[in-house]
Amino acid sequence: MLTAEEKRELLRTARESIASGFQGGRASSLPPHHEPSCGYAGALLNPGGAFVTLHLKGKLRGCIGHIESVDPVWRVVKDVAAKSAFHDPRFPPLRAEELKQIDVEISLLSPLAEIRDIGEIEVGVHGLLLELGNHRGLLLPQVATEHGWTREEFLDHTAWKAGLKPEAWKDPRASIHIFTAEIIEESHVAAQ
Numbered sequence: 001m002l003t004a005e006e007k008r009e010l011l012r013t014a015r016e017s018i019a020s021g022f023q024g025g026r027a028s029s030l031p032p033h034h035e036p037s038c039g040y041a042g043a044l045l046n047p048g049g050a051f052v053t054l055h056l057k058g059k060l061r062g063c064i065g066h067i068e069s070v071d072p073v074w075r076v077v078k079d080v081a082a083k084s085a086f087h088d089p090r091f092p093p094l095r096a097e098e099l100k101q102i103d104v105e106i107s108l109l110s111p112l113a114e115i116r117d118i119g120e121i122e123v124g125v126h127g128l129l130l131e132l133g134n135h136r137g138l139l140l141p142q143v144a145t146e147h148g149w150t151r152e153e154f155l156d157h158t159a160w161k162a163g164l165k166p167e168a169w170k171d172p173r174a175s176i177h178i179f180t181a182e183i184i185e186e187s188h189v190a191a192q
Contacts, residue, residue, distance in 0.1 A: 001182060002043050002044075002108070002182065002184070003042070003043075004189065006042060006043055006044055007184045007189045008189055009040070009044060009074070010044065010073070010074060010077050010106055010184060011104055011106065011184065011186055011189060013074055013077050013078050013081070014052055014077050014078070014081035014104050014106060015081075015099075015104060016078075017077075017078045017079075017081040017082045018081050018082055018084075018085040018086075018094065018099060019099060020082070021082050021085060021086050021094075022096045022099065040072065040074045043073070044072060044073055044074040045072045045073075045074070046072065046073055047069055047070050047071060047072060047073070048068070048069060048073045048076065048108060048109060049065065049066050049067045049068045049069050049076065049108075049109035050065055050066065050069075050073055050076045050077050050080060050106060050107060050108050050109060051063060051064065051065025051066075051080060051106070051107040051109070051140060051181075052064065052065060052077060052080045052081040052083075052084045052104065052105070052106055052107075053084065053104075053105040053106075053107065053140070054084050054085060054094070054102045054103070054104060054105075055102065055103040055105065056098055056101055056102050056103075057101070061091060061094065061098070061102055062084035062085055062088040062090075062091050062094065063084055063088060063140075064080050064083040064084045064087065064088055065080045065084075065107065065109075066079075066080060067109060067112065067129065067138060067179075068109075068111070068112070073108060077106055081104070085102075103185070103186050103187065104186050105183065105184065105185050105186070106183070106184040107127075107140050107141075107142070107181040107182070107183050107184075108181060108182040108184070109127070109179050109180075109181050110179045110180040110181070111179065112129060112177040112178070112179050113177060113178050113179065114175060114176070114177050115176050115177070115178055118151060118152075118155065118169075118176070120178065121151050121154070121155075121176075121178055123144045123145070123149065123150065123151055123154055124141060124142075124144060124145040125141060125180060126141055126178040126179065126180060127139060127140045127141040127143075127178065127179050127180070127181055128154060128155065128158040128176065128177070128178060129158075129176070129177040129178075129179070130155070130158045130159055130161075130162050130164075130168075130169055130174060130175070130176055130177075131162070131174070131175040131177075132159075132162065132164060132168055132169075132171055132173060132174040132175070133173070135162040135163050135164050135168075136162055137158045137159060137160070137161035137162025137163070137164070138158070138161065139154065139157060139158045139161055140181055141179075141180065141181050141183075142181075142183060143157075144157075155169040155176075156169070159174075
C-alpha cells in the first residue's frame with residue numbers, strides 16, 4: 001500500500017509524462033535503466049507491473065500497462081501513461097484540449113498466480129490474465145465490478161479480449177492467472 005504522498009507523486013508523474021507528449025517530448029529520453037530516479041523514494045522504487053487508465057467524461061479513453069516489470073513502479077507508470085494517451089490502438093491520440101478533462105487511474109499489480117479452479121476468482125478483487133496458444137487477454141479487477149459481471153462473464157470477456165471465443169477459458173489448455181491491484185484514482189487522492 002502506498003502512502004497518500006506516494007499516490008500523488010505517481011499521479012503527477014503520469015500527468016507530466018502525458019503533457020510532455022504535447023510538447024514533442026517523449027516519456028523518457030533515456031533508456032529505463034539509465035534514467036535517474038530524481039527524488040523518487042520508498043515504495044515507488046519497488047519493481048512491479050502497472051496500468052494507466054484514462055477516462056474522459058466517464059468513458060474509457062485509453063489503457064495500457066505492463067503486467068510485470070523489473071523497473072521501478074514510477075518508471076513503469078511514466079512509460080505507460082504516455083502510451084495510454086497516445087498509443088492505445090483503440091483510440092485516436094489524446095488531444096491537448098482533452099488533457100485537463102481526463103481522469104487518470106493507476107493500477108499497481110500484484111504478482112500473477114496461476115489457478116486451476118475458477119472458484120478461486122473473487123469478482124471485484126481479482127484481475128484475470130487468460131492465455132491460450134498465442135492469445136493473451138487481461139482485464140483489471142475493477143472492470144468486472146464496473147460492468148456488474150459474474151465470474152463466468154468476467155472469464156468470457158477476458159477470453160474475448162484475448163481474441164478468442166467467449167468460453168475459450170474452458171479449454172483444458174487455457175492458462176488462467178489471477179492478480180490484485182492497488183487502484184489509485186485522481187478523484188479519491190485529491191480528496192485526501
